[in-house]
Amino acid sequence: MSEIDVTLYFKEKAKEIEQALDTYLSQMEMYPEVIYESMRYSLFAGGKRLRPILAIAVAETLGVSAMSAMPFACALEMIHTYSLIHDDLPCMDDDDYRRGKLTNHKVFGDGIAVLAGDALLTYAFELMAQSVPAGLEGIGLQMIRELGQAAGVHGMIGGQVADIINEGKTANERSLAFIHAHKTGALLTASVRMGAILAKADAHTLAALTIYAKNIGLAFQIVDDILDVVGEEEKLGKTVGADANLEKMTYPSLYGIEQSRQMVYQLTTDAIGQLQQIDCDTSLLQAIAVYLVARDH
Numbered sequence: 001m002s003e004i005d006v007t008l009y010f011k012e013k014a015k016e017i018e019q020a021l022d023t024y025l026s027q028m029e030m031y032p033e034v035i036y037e038s039m040r041y042s043l044f045a046g047g048k049r050l051r052p053i054l055a056i057a058v059a060e061t062l063g064v065s066a067m068s069a070m071p072f073a074c075a076l077e078m079i080h081t082y083s084l085i086h087d088d089l090p091c092m093d094d095d096d097y098r099r100g101k102l103t104n105h106k107v108f109g110d111g112i113a114v115l116a117g118d119a120l121l122t123y124a125f126e127l128m129a130q131s132v133p134a135g136l137e138g139i140g141l142q143m144i145r146e147l148g149q150a151a152g153v154h155g156m157i158g159g160q161v162a163d164i165i166n167e168g169k170t171a172n173e174r175s176l177a178f179i180h181a182h183k184t185g186a187l188l189t190a191s192v193r194m195g196a197i198l199a200k201a202d203a204h205t206l207a208a209l210t211i212y213a214k215n216i217g218l219a220f221q222i223v224d225d226i227l228d229v230v231g232e233e234e235k236l237g238k239t240v241g242a243d244a245n246l247e248k249m250t251y252p253s254l255y256g257i258e259q260s261r262q263m264v265y266q267l268t269t270d271a272i273g274q275l276q277q278i279d280c281d282t283s284l285l286q287a288i289a290v291y292l293v294a295r296d297h
Helices: 006-026 033-043 050-061 066-087 104-108 110-131 137-151 156-165 173-183 185-198 203-230 251-255 257-275 283-293
Strands: none
Touching (some): 006 033, 006 050, 006 066, 033 066, 033 104, 033 110, 050 066, 050 185, 050 203, 050 283, 066 110, 066 137, 066 156, 066 185, 104 110, 110 137, 137 156, 137 185, 156 173, 156 185, 173 203, 185 203, 203 251, 203 257, 203 283, 257 283
């Protein structure tokens, strides 16, 4: 695959994902209505759809159709959205805006926002369980376990807890690496690994893709940290400087902007190097790695 238009790829896949999400949510019984309104409000508030697109891109790279990967990709987006709803709550980061819109609790209240997040989390696993093709139950269990670990205390939740308890503390390399690897990196890594697991990737391919995922996940988060300092609020759709206001540990606060940018470059280079060890055309995944760190929002 050559001359890849990653922007177009993301746009087309995001549209397919949103159509699928709409279908999956429409299958649910719509009472009491407010909880579905709240779930849909955040789920369709925009966003890059990065995690489901990564899962689909890996699956397609390894010969599996986007349609086969779609329910598992959508489960990833549901869990990501739940985490954002909860992250924005007054008891967490206390944000008023997300993706240029009022945050969920600002529209529906704290209680409904908490429950909407819970509903998306639990429905993600229900959707995965009911979508495993006959004869692939073992692979289905692997993907469910992968996502459960990434979303739980050994992944995203563990990272969020570390983020909270380290607010106001002097940044240090060990704590910062743990927060980013778990709070953001775990779900991104799971996205890549789930696409590979669905495609029945061999151990060598899965190992290379795992390192690729961890590198682009960390690079992605460092870019987020940088944009929180130098980004434009209108493009980001959220308040610039929020990390500094909450005294969060970030790469710019520990290493400065320029060194952080050098780290992004090195992580991306190393990620692409891992892909070159895989015996298939990985140009799409290489292009995605570059695309993610070149963004301005």
